[in-house]
Amino acid sequence: MCLRKCILILILSTLFVHISFSQRKIMYTKPVVKDVQTKFINLNISDGLSNDVVNDIIQDKKGLMWICTMDGINSYDGREFIVYHNDKNDSLSPQSDEVYCIEIDGKGDLYFGTKKGICVYIPDNDKFKRINLKGNDFNKDDVYIRQIKYYGNNGLWVEILEGGLLHYNILTDSVDRFYKHAPTHQPYYRYHPIYYDRDSTLWIGGRGLNPGYLKKGSSELKFIKSNPEDINKKRENDVASYYEDSRGTFWVSALDGIYILDRKTEIYKKFFKTSTWYIFEDNNDNMWFTGGSGVFKYLPDADQIIWFSKDKDNPASLSSNSVYKVYEDYHGNLWFATNNGLSIYSPELFPFGSYSHIPGIDNSPQGVNVTAVAEDEKGGLWIGYEENGLDYFTPRHEHFQHYNKSNSGLSANEVSSLNLDEENNKLWIGLWRGIGFNSLNINTMNFELFSLNTANTREDWYNDFIEDDFGNFYIGFWGGQGLFTFDKEKGKFLKSLKEKFPRLNLSRLITRFLKDNSGNIWFGTTSGGLYIYYPREDTSKAYFSDIEDNRGLTSNSINDLCIDNEDNVWIISNTLQKYIPENDSFLSYGKQDGLTSYSLVSLLADNLGNIWVATSDKGLFKFNVVEELFTQYTSHSGLQSNKFSKGRLKLSTGELFFGGTNGFNLFSPGYIIKRSSIPKPFFGNLYLNYEKVFPNLNTSPNRLFSPDITNIKIELSSTDAVNPERYYYQCILEGYDEDWVNVDSKYREISYSFVPAGTYTFKYRIGDGERW
Template sequence: MKRILFILLLFSVELLQAQPFYFRRYQVEDGLSNNAVLSSLQDKKGFMWFGTKDGLNRFDGYTFKIYRHDPDDPNSLGGSFILCIYEDKDGVLRIGTERGLYTYHPSTETFSHVKGSLKEDVKTMHMDKHHNLWYIAGLGIYKYDVVHKTIKAYPKARFFEATSICEDDQGTLWFSTADGFICSYDAVKDDFKSYYLFNHSRPAPSNWIEKIFYAGKGQILIGTSNQGVKRFNTLTHTYEDVLIYNIDQTEIYARDFVRVSESEVWIATESGIFIVNNIPGKIINLKKQVNDPYSLSDNAIYSFLKDREGGIWATTYFGGISYYAKPYALFEKFFYKKAENSISGNAVREICPDNRGNLWIGTEDAGLNKLNVKTGNISNFKPDGLRTSIINSNIHGLLAVGNELWIGTFEHGLDVMDLKTEKVIRHYNAGTGANDLKSNFIYSFYKTMSGQILIATTKGLYTYNRSKDNFDPVAQVPDYIFYTSIMQDSTGMIWLGTIRDGLYYYHPVTGRKGFYTNDPKNKKSLIDNRVNRVMVDSRKNLWITTESGLCRLNPATHNFDRYTISDGLPSNVTYSIQEDKASNLWISTSKGLFRFNPVNKEFKTFRKSDGLTGDQFNYNSSYKDGDGQMYFGTVNGLIRFNPANFVKDTFIPPVYITGFQVNTKEAAINAKDSPLSQSILTTQSVVLSSTQSSFSIDFAALSYTSPIMTEYAYKMEGIDHDWIYLKQNRKVYFTNLSAGKYRFRVKASNSSGIWNSKETVLDLEIRPPYLASTTALTIYTLILSAMIFFVIREYHKWIERKNARRMAIFENEKEREIYQAKIEFFTNVAHEIRTPLTLIKGPMEKVIKRVSELPDMEKNLRIMNKNTDRLLNLTNQLLDFRKTETSGFSLNFVKANLSETIKDMIEDFQILAEQKDILLELKLQEDRLDAYVDLEAFHKIMSNLIDNALKYGESHTVVELLRDENKADFLKIKVKNDGKIIPYELHDKIFEPFFRAKEAEIRPGTGIGLPLSRALAELHKGQLLLEIDQDGFNIFVLMLPIHQLIEFNLKGKWKKI
């Protein structure tokens, strides 16, 4: 490095291009977000990142993924103007924008603003050995402690306006300033020491330092805006001006540096790239060439990046990205460039050397060219109407013989040029004579061992008769055939390719002759009758290129070995063939240049992405010189290369899954119905619903020298038994996969065919439709089991109910019989009792009337009368209940003042209440409430209810008459008592005949009163029921309609309601 810099001081810049430099361009048309590219980085995974004026770009060799500021997305970048990109020692990607510093989160592909950082333009970053991230924002210096998330500022007002950062071998940080200083940071003192770099330099309008770059061994290269490149010695603290001026003496504006090797540094400037290497006194300045698509895309170079494969990425302000890869430069290109030293056309045909060190190149679209191999100068020859110029621009055949150049044209005959004067001295047209050419389409020439000149035309093969200056048809082969190529092997046998008639051969001395043609039934025959070129290799194998593949003739068996696309050829259309010093065959095709080793069967295809001018080559267009350099003509120019310079690619690219589409739509992270919760780059498994069973997967091997040559292989476990190999495609589709678990595996090979042993794996699960899911099947099973269980249970219940019904019928009949017997018994007893009671009561009443005569017997007689009344009342109730049971009880409904009726009844029961020390209370909602009732029946109902209330009450009984709040045509009578609460389960039971609760058995009763009362209430079309209120009262509620269907008034008239 020191030697290089010394050379720069001694010599001026020369525009030297000792070797070709070819760049591949990436611009907006290729998917880049903006052609103004300000920064670049390759991350630890291998992805390329580019910062532009309109977004951050991630590149995988095929496609750009763009990240921009989105005002509606708080997780997007704060700004789209990307000034710098940096990956710290922990692998965290930091993005410097015009609106502050941001951190990239790869799992979600989102960004977050570094807390505490100002929203100013972040120009550059660097992490020191203590894991502090230093960055320059708004020309101020900031130190970000990534562990403790704290930021310390070094304000420009107190220190200086900083522009760039670098770190030397000792771990010392260096900063450049906007006014010409370079400053070292003292970590102990937390301060800076400055060194001025313009003391002994020419005055400049600005001392701005754009970039400092540590080049090793104590040397820092300094790029300035007006004084080019300087060199600073960190040990002596001295500087030297190194490279100041362009060739036109304008100042160099240096922006960036990259060390390509120990002996080579590239400098990015506003005037292209300066390459400094160990050629004494020589500096190469690469610039954009208007007519050269392989030159730099722009002269304003903003940043450099050297990738893991050794390629150099140069980002420009207007031209996007220019990428230089050494393998890409192995093919030297010759193509038409207007007004420059170049070949005259694109469709290159025959190539042949002369004895003066020149190479003659014919084109089918622009005449003849002479290349001086030593100087690189190219001369063009086109028809100009003079007899000494070539007759036509469409050149097919070329042959240099001594001082003459034989030139075959398309349908314009044959020219012969004097190589000394470079003038055409003879011309031959087709004629009708026996020794005339029969066609003006001269396809090819060949000089035999004996010195004969053979001419292949569309109508036969001819030899030139020098003595007679005419042409003799070759008698050994047909004269009507279109011959395409001529070759003589070491035995003297001459081999002829034809346009459609196979392969001919003859021996001019022995007279032996013959031909080979294609036999569709014989796979060992010539593969195609359209033969393009014939060649014998160093092992004396005869190779034939055809329109359907490559053939090798076995002379012993007369069989042909065939090589086609299935054997690795990029195309079956094969044109020309050459053999290198390593015995590899180089075959030009319609889809690239094919290198093939016939011994070990190894092959490799080179395409435009490898540095070719195009993938389609041309007929009869190849040549190998004595140094082993090869020339091949294409329809887009000529390439030259030395096979010895090709080395095997040993870089094994990592493979990443870069895209996942469901039903043809890209799956977004955390979007609705998306299977991705994080970036597909970090996703290891994906779960898909039944409606997402059609999907596609993108993948990329991160190799950039020739991505189109990367081959892939994948296997979807669960579907594929073997690996499926892909030549160029990097997307696979899966349609309507069945529910289940799968594993997708993918791997890749590099451009030399070396496969990556580390596979990339993605596990997938496709869930069945819900109706066929495990959950659903479990539910189905449970439902079916439940149904079976319920069917069996219901069947058993049905049997039980059936048996129960039988038993119930039997028991009901039995109970009915018992019940009827009981009723009959009580009825008979009641009848028997009532008669004597009546007979007793009559005389007793007479006695009572005369009780005054027997004063001592009055008390006893009244007791007897009272009990006789009670007994008679009981017998009447029993008989009344019987009538209700047999529907023999009829009612007469008359209008009655229930308020007065109840009031009278309360008075009758007042003495009994007082005897039991019970408060008997009456509550009337209104003074008069009328209803149509049977007064006798109503009296019986109320008597039973009040009597029960007093019988079982403790201290308080309330009778309340009111209108029904829910039914306006009903009255409601509530009889409450504070006796022991009747359990809920007995609320209906107490209305059954003869039922008495255990608690009531200690008190006198028959169990007939309540059933009779309910029966009488129902005959009134009313109800009698039991309620419990919140105060703990038993409440018997009697609800009666105000009107009846048939009513009787006091005037003795019936009224229909």
């Protein structure tokens, strides 16, 4: 009997606690979108980082990145890591190799918090000065530093492991305030925040600590107690991070999730339940939450959370799911400190949304070579592949649903074209198999096969579909019957129109359809020129590239057609051409204008008046129609590869879709066209007679070299440590060089040997091809 009572009490107690916890309503209840396509740049010990466990990151005033780890301090200029370790025989080295935090003061000096105290970096000799934290009843040599915060007036706030907040006065080199509080539990949790809000209130926290604050002008450190049974309070005694965003929302995070705190009433609202170690707002007002489950990006305007995590099958994913901090550099790149090195998210480096097949990840394109695409009224995309069937992709949720011959009624996996009939909820699917084409009833998800000739596989090859203004539906055969009409309602082939076009055999090799704003049907062919069919008159016109036709068509192989916002028709063959209706001719743009590829496969006109040309060998070209200027983008710009295929579409949103041989790119042209900022240059290391010397040219620009210095090497650095190779570099030694000297963008260094005695001025500049 006693046993039964004890069990009953235990169950009731557990139930009571569970109900109390569950009453905390979660503000964010929508599904989280998993992003597996965003590319991260990952750096670790194999790249020269001293240790993979990264605790903190900062960029100094010059632009050099500094990283502190569990085994040393690192600087990084986009070229190499320079590592600083504790040396027991060198008092000008850091006190410890366990370095937990970095802070920069108003003068630009860097302070490092280690397991045994604070040190400041001295750039004149590339050494460190150790700081003795003494004064105001505080006097200890070896202090376990957890966090440092600079806040004007030459002062540093410092949190220590044993429980205390102290203020170090830089000018007097002494501790002038000390507040004792409870020690931090479980120091292996490395978070330990010090944060200033806009009211100049100082906030502190840590593992096992209640939120603490020190108001401006106050000498009393206060705490907000947690209470698991009060839904208006935080559940646990734990604080990992604070952040006041641009909207004035004050965020608090810990192992028990993310909260929003009303600082006047001290009432909490729980926003997100995932354990979170750090909160940050980027320059685009997006919130970032990091912890033991990867990285979450919150888009406040869309009220949407996107989740990034490590995936063993994707080397370009986040390097680890344990992410301690995030830092935004001068160029908007986000640096994530993880327990497996650094992960860098660079929107500017990868402005083209890129989607590729990732083996082992179901929520990625099932195919490699994209051949076709169609958009439905909901903004979803049907995507066809050369050998892998169909996908239905919802961009908003980053979700792929796969259809192929083995899991659906699709008759073949070789998809050549797609056409969406919104009125009848049907998707028409061209197949490159010689067996016919499919329709898909989107309501019932049933496939149906239509074949012109089931006894002959040489006729049923399909390249495009199109409907005219009168409801006539046309099929573009490659070979066989050429232009053919089809009754969509009855599912019957009607008649071939091949006799209406000259050069009968060649006009049947249709590549692509286009309907102009007058309702006329244009189509290109593989080698038979360009044609227009006039449905109203049932007549046609043809254009050829030969001695008998002087209208300017440069090739009989027409790969694609498009129409721009001004109703101009554009075509591509081995050049880009614009149709001039006034004299029924074509204007050409090619290699002499900057279009350096002859292998042009698809094109689109954007809503900004530009023409985009995809190639099968040299990436993507944007043509500025007004300036008649081409800009080239390659895989270095974030394209799926330099090889594109014929699948392309301008979406209802104005975004452009280009398919390639390694997936597809989906992007907003306005974002691509927006110029990025040119990084600020600064000097890297200085070498005299092949020996590195200090101070370098940043701290000591006026130098007198002795006659025995026969070789001078200067490294060129910039504020862009993520992708410095994409810029152009030039130097000039005035008085020696006659003009600016081009410097290799990969190595970014220049050497001078046996320069005659004299007075010289060395200058260095960076450009992006248009500006310096």
